[in-house]
Amino acid sequence: VAIGHPAICNFVRVAAEVYGITGEDRVYQGMTLAFDFSVEETWVPWMAGATLVPRPAGPGLLGAELDAFLRERRVTALCCVPTLLATLDESGSALRFLLVSGESCPQDLISRWHRPGRRFLNVYGPTEATVTATWTLLDPDRPVTIGVPLPTYAVVLLDPRENAALPPGAMGEIGIAGIGLASGYLNRPDLTDRAFVPDFLGVPGNPSGRIYRTGDLGRINPRGEIEHHGRIDT
Known part of the structure; x- marks a missing residue:
């Protein structure tokens, strides 16, 4: 899929405006750069002035290993697929921002991770539309949707x-x-x-x-x- 500079620059700009990542956040960077979803956890946080916290070299982390890494490195924001989020322990988590994409997000996972003060987003978009095209805030009291279009x-x-x-x-x-x-x-x-x-x-x-x-x-x-x-x- 061939994506031009205007498309990717536009996406990074509007996503940074909408998502709510701030310059105070520490964002986990765990995806391969070959995966277009990685733009969510690299360029969008950089646009907002956030700090990236890359995972250690070697196999990807999940479950208790990822939990420990996030706590040790004081990570406050995580972008991932729902399957990975399901392996983590929500109790006592310092994450104030969550973004899930790439799969349907189960209602029980939303109930587990939703709490006051935590911004929890579900986004949708094929690579052909430059990473993400729609977004919504997740709430356990509402059915899961892919929300509304991003600006532009x-x-x-x-x-x-x-x-x-x-x-x-x-x-x-x-x-x-x-x-x-x-x-x-x-x-x-x-x-x-x-x-x-x-x-x-x-x-x-x-x-x-x-x-x-x-x-x-x-x-x-x-x-x-x-x-x-x-x-x-x-």
């Missing part, structure tokens, strides 16, 4: 079979528009043309002039938040 992004619900928009409440294919769209698939114009379609809706603030068809099913609920309902092809 737009989400539309499309008919999976044709270029037509669906009304709020209808189940359809999640489409993403905005400056954050990738240029396409390197040396694969056939795949690029299939996934990145011309913006037939005239989405406001969409300098790319395209909509990315994610292949994910979703709907917009009465609160205006996007529900994710898995892949179209499964």
Whole structure:
């Protein structure tokens, strides 16, 4: 996936404004840089003036080993997949910021980790939309959604079979528009043309002039938040 500088610079800027990481935070950096999710725990914190705390060389940490490392290094912010968060002990944790992505976040995990004073985010986005396109604050008293678009992004619900928009409440294919769209698939114009379609809706603030068809099913609920309902092809 080829992503231009304007797209990644835009994402880092808007994510730093929205997420709530501060210059006082110490952010765990544990992902390989080959994983686009690593941008969440490196460039976004740097944009906010936070300190990065890289994991030690060797295999990745989880469970009791990661718990001990986070406490010893006074880490206050963690970005990870829900599966990793589930291995940690929430009791007495000093983490004031959590961000999960890459998998569905179970309701019981939210209940375990939610507490006053802790900012707990769920974010969603394919690589083709430059790391992350939507975000929400997680609350154990509300159903899990993928939230609303980040500033400069737009989400539309499309008919999976044709270029037509669906009304709020209808189940359809999640489409993403905005400056954050990738240029396409390197040396694969056939795949690029299939996934990145011309913006037939005239989405406001969409300098790319395209909509990315994610292949994910979703709907917009009465609160205006996007529900994710898995892949179209499964």
